[in-house]
Each structure stands twice: as C-alpha cells, then as structure tokens.
Amino acid sequence: MATGRTHRPATRSRGIPEATVARLPLYLRALTALSERSVPTVSSEELAAAAGVNSAKLRKDFSYLGSYGTRGVGYDVEYLVYQISRELGLTQDWPVVIVGIGNLGAALANYGGFASRGFRVAALIDADPAMAGKPVAGIPVQHTDELEKIIKDNGVSIGVIATPAGAAQQVCDRLVAAGVTSILNFAPTVLSVPDGVDVRKVDLSIELQILAFHEQRKAGEETAAGDGARPAATPREESADQGPDGDVPAVMPA
Amino acid sequence: MATGRTHRPATRSRGIPEATVARLPLYLRALTALSERSVPTVSSEELAAAAGVNSAKLRKDFSYLGSYGTRGVGYDVEYLVYQISRELGLTQDWPVVIVGIGNLGAALANYGGFASRGFRVAALIDADPAMAGKPVAGIPVQHTDELEKIIKDNGVSIGVIATPAGAAQQVCDRLVAAGVTSILNFAPTVLSVPDGVDVRKVDLSIELQILAFHEQRKAGEETAAGDGARPAATPREESADQGPDGDVPAVMPA
DNA sequence: CTCTGTGAAACCCTTCACAGCG
DNA sequence: CGCTGTGAAGGGTTTCACAGAG
Numbered sequence: 001m002a003t004g005r006t007h008r009p010a011t012r013s014r015g016i017p018e019a020t021v022a023r024l025p026l027y028l029r030a031l032t033a034l035s036e037r038s039v040p041t042v043s044s045e046e047l048a049a050a051a052g053v054n055s056a057k058l059r060k061d062f063s064y065l066g067s068y069g070t071r072g073v074g075y076d077v078e079y080l081v082y083q084i085s086r087e088l089g090l091t092q093d094w095p096v097v098i099v100g101i102g103n104l105g106a107a108l109a110n111y112g113g114f115a116s117r118g119f120r121v122a123a124l125i126d127a128d129p130a131m132a133g134k135p136v137a138g139i140p141v142q143h144t145d146e147l148e149k150i151i152k153d154n155g156v157s158i159g160v161i162a163t164p165a166g167a168a169q170q171v172c173d174r175l176v177a178a179g180v181t182s183i184l185n186f187a188p189t190v191l192s193v194p195d196g197v198d199v200r201k202v203d204l205s206i207e208l209q210i211l212a213f214h215e216q217r218k219a220g221e222e223t224a225a226g227d228g229a230r231p232a233a234t235p236r237e238e239s240a241d242q243g244p245d246g247d248v249p250a251v252m253p254a
Numbered sequence: 255m256a257t258g259r260t261h262r263p264a265t266r267s268r269g270i271p272e273a274t275v276a277r278l279p280l281y282l283r284a285l286t287a288l289s290e291r292s293v294p295t296v297s298s299e300e301l302a303a304a305a306g307v308n309s310a311k312l313r314k315d316f317s318y319l320g321s322y323g324t325r326g327v328g329y330d331v332e333y334l335v336y337q338i339s340r341e342l343g344l345t346q347d348w349p350v351v352i353v354g355i356g357n358l359g360a361a362l363a364n365y366g367g368f369a370s371r372g373f374r375v376a377a378l379i380d381a382d383p384a385m386a387g388k389p390v391a392g393i394p395v396q397h398t399d400e401l402e403k404i405i406k407d408n409g410v411s412i413g414v415i416a417t418p419a420g421a422a423q424q425v426c427d428r429l430v431a432a433g434v435t436s437i438l439n440f441a442p443t444v445l446s447v448p449d450g451v452d453v454r455k456v457d458l459s460i461e462l463q464i465l466a467f468h469e470q471r472k473a474g475e476e477t478a479a480g481d482g483a484r485p486a487a488t489p490r491e492e493s494a495d496q497g498p499d500g501d502v503p504a505v506m507p508a
Numbered sequence: 509c510t511c512t513g514t515g516a517a518a519c520c521c522t523t524c525a526c527a528g529c530g
Numbered sequence: 531c532g533c534t535g536t537g538a539a540g541g542g543t544t545t546c547a548c549a550g551a552g
Contacts, residue, residue: 018520018521020521021467022464025463025464028463029442035368039279043533043534050444052444055520055533056523057523059533059535060535063535063536069534069535070529070530070533071528071530071532071533072529072531072533072534087467088463088466088470089466093522094466102361103360103365104358104361104365105549106357107356107361111458111459112458117459118466119462119464119466129257143258158462158465180468181472182468182469184462190280192306194330196472200461200465202366204362204368204438205367205368205371205373206280207454207456208412209278209279209282209342209344211436211437211438211452212342212343212372212412212436213275214436214452215411215412215435215436215452216342216346243459271543273542273544298512308544309511309546310546311543311544313511313513313518314513314514314544314545317514319512321512323511323513324551325510325550325552326510326512326552327510327511327552328512359546386516
C-alpha cells in the first residue's frame, strides 16, 4: 500500500493521504515541545506556525484522523500527542538495524532522536571484520554474516542502509530476504525491492543539487530584475508556512 | 512553488515544475553511470528503469528542458548529462560551508558525493573552541566567530546546518545575515528564514516515523485481510516505477 | 516500425471560505 | 464570538494514449 489507493477502501475507512502522513511527525514534534512546556491547548494557527505549515492544511490533515479539536478552543495537546503517536505506530517499539557503520552509520547510531520515540537500535552491522566487536554508541558492531540471524532473532522489520552505493542493493536483498519490509536508504542508489516493501531514501547530494538549481535562478534574476540593495530586503516572513516540509511521501509500493 | 511563482514569468519562459527539478539529479546520476560505461544512447524506458521512475514521467520531465531526444532512437547520454548539469547549475562550482562538526557534520564532510559534481566544502565551522584547528576530512575546523568572514571571503551561498536543534535557528540567522541564500538543514527544527532564502530539510526521525506508519498498516492488514499467501494481492504494481523518488520539492520561497 | 514529445484525462494536494459547534 | 471541520475550487503532478519524427 504505500499507496493504498482506492482499491478496497484500504485499511478500514480512513485513507490518510500520504502528504498528511508525511506531516504528522512534524506536528508531533511541535506538540511534544508544547507538552514539555505544559501548554494544555493550542489553536490550529499556533500549532501550524510551530510546525511550519499553514493552518488550513493542518486542520485538513487532522480532519483525516478524526475530530480531535474543540471549536472555539483548539486542540488538547496531550490528547493529540497520543492520537498522532498511535496513528504513526509509535506506541509500540520498533527495533531497527543499521547496516554500514562508516562515518554516516556511526552518526546515525549516535543520533539521539533515533532511540527516542519508538525506535530502538537493535544492532549495528558492518562488513569489515576489523569493526566486529567494537562498540559504537555503546553497541557492539556485528559482522554482516550475522545479518539474517540478527533480523530474525530481534524481529526487525525496519532496516537502515548506510553502506557505500556499491553494496547497497546486495544488503537490501539480504535484509528483505530475512524479513525486513521497510528500508531507509542513505546510499546514493536506486534500490529495487519486491512488492510490499517500502523504501525511503535520503540523499544528500540530491538535496544540494536542488538547492543549486534555485540558487542559480536567483543569480540569474538579480541581473535581470531589480538588484541594488540586498536582493531580499524583505524579511517579512510570515513565518508560518514554510518549512522544509514539502516532502511528499515517497514510500512506494515497490 | 516554492520559488518563482507566477510573479513575473519567472526566469525566462521555462518554468520547470518543482517535481521535475527534484528528479533531475536522479536522471543525472543514472546518466553518469551510463557515461562511465561508455554507453552512447539510452531509451526513455531504459533510463527510467535506472532512475527508478516510469518512462512517461521521464519523457514529460525532459520535455520541459527541450527536445533532446531522437525519435526511434533515444537520448544521447553525453549530451543529456551536459544539459541536465547546466540546468541544475552544476557547471559552476558551489562553495559550501558545514556548520556543526559533530558526528553528522563530520560524516557529511567526509562524504564523497559532496565534493564531486559541483560542490566544494569551503569550510567547516563549529562552536566548540576545542575543535578549532583540528582537521576533519582534511579541512581544519574553524570557530563560529569566523562565520561571517568565511561566508564573505569565499562567496558562499549554500550552507549546511548539522548542529543540535537548539543552535540551528541562531546559526541559520547568522548564515542568512552573512549572505547565504540556500540552506540544507539536518537539525530537527523548523527554521524561519526571510523571503528569498530556500531551505530544505533532511530529517531522519521523520523518515523513520513515516516508515513506521506503513509498517503498522502492513501488520494490521495481515490480520484483517486475506493472509495466507502474500498480503498484497492487490496492487497493480507495474513493477517499474519505484524508487524512492517521491520527493516533491520543498524548497520554499520562504 | 520504433520511440519521442505532448495534449488531454485523471489524481492528488492545497487553499479558500464559511457553516456551525461550543 | 472564536475556532474547528469541511465542501468546493484551484493548482500541480502523473498517467494515458497517440500523433508523428526519424
């Protein structure tokens, strides 16, 4: 499903749009911050600003989850945190393995936001025998030979690939064969996976290239249009809507 | 879109859709691989498969760039590599600074794909005085105090933020004030920036949460529907199209 | 006859604007 | 009266399907 689609009414009656799913983590983060400051309720306007989207979008998104707000008041922070967590499946624990413990893999292993909120690094795996046994972020690295056993013993369904591009597809195949059905790929390659397996990719150089495209445009415009002072004298910034958000889903049905 | 918008016809007459821009780097990577294997031409079908999209989409994307193919034959690999590079602004060199040299920042500094293809790490910046002078990936780390000077001396317009969440907005403000107009944000926060500044974010925990959402669905469906064989009896799934692609742009105009 | 380039249809997502609950 | 929830309108993106260049 990834895409779900109109096939059968998909799971139950709620077909949450992918674009909405991609924003739920953003709302959750903003709500968690409010929760920590003991703020009891928020309006769609305030929460939207904190999450970097506009309020209409936020209300529409929440409408897919149900009617969790109170008209004239706003949303109960704690209640929403719970509802969104549940919707995202974060009320359960997801064991994750990271394959490829180079610079990036190690950084990921050390990343705090990882462990928090539902995810637990079950194992670190690397092909280099010299790495075996060495602890990274307090977890001993295991050799690739153990991959299948680790996946099965820990019931891992989510794998993170941080290997060089050349090894990614092979690692991916082994992960999938061992039972992993969701993969977060940091290697700069297109992975092919069977139906039913979701892949999301994070690609640094692609992001930079997209920025370069826009940067180039700006440079071109300067010459063409105005100029003079700073291009952007503007700062108005309406604040709100912004954010990098943008990502539309990407999980593909494979 | 993000940028541009209908304001003025935007730059020139070609308004390349954001979704297309986001895929150009993918095509470029696939083409580069073909180029290295000295493949002279490719059909839309082959190239699409290599990039993980479907051929109709690829042809439509290329149609925004112009008519670079030959009917009955396909596309000339070298020529396309050049055209896409130019369109993305990769024929020029983009100096980039990375701020926050922790685990992640160091991993980014060491990332090869970074240096290649148009980007050059002009400086590494960190707030920790103890880091100053220490070389990371062969580049000595400089203290945050130097930030403005570094940006100006090197003509940097693209900045990468890899600091803890708490420091990100402040670093962002300084980068922007110093002249940076494109930011790639790895810190888990929503940044606010003035008009004219593009921000893209890469957020690990968000990606994982999206995967968890789908993972949860799969688990639920198993119980509910069919079972037996493969859960997905469904999908039309035509194979091809795949890939993580998905990303819709995200650069917002601030 | 093959494979590109592209109108047109179909979809999905966002934005608008307001009915109506509290 | 404020703020949510939501039909309806408006864009943008993807897919279809085919005209037509080579």
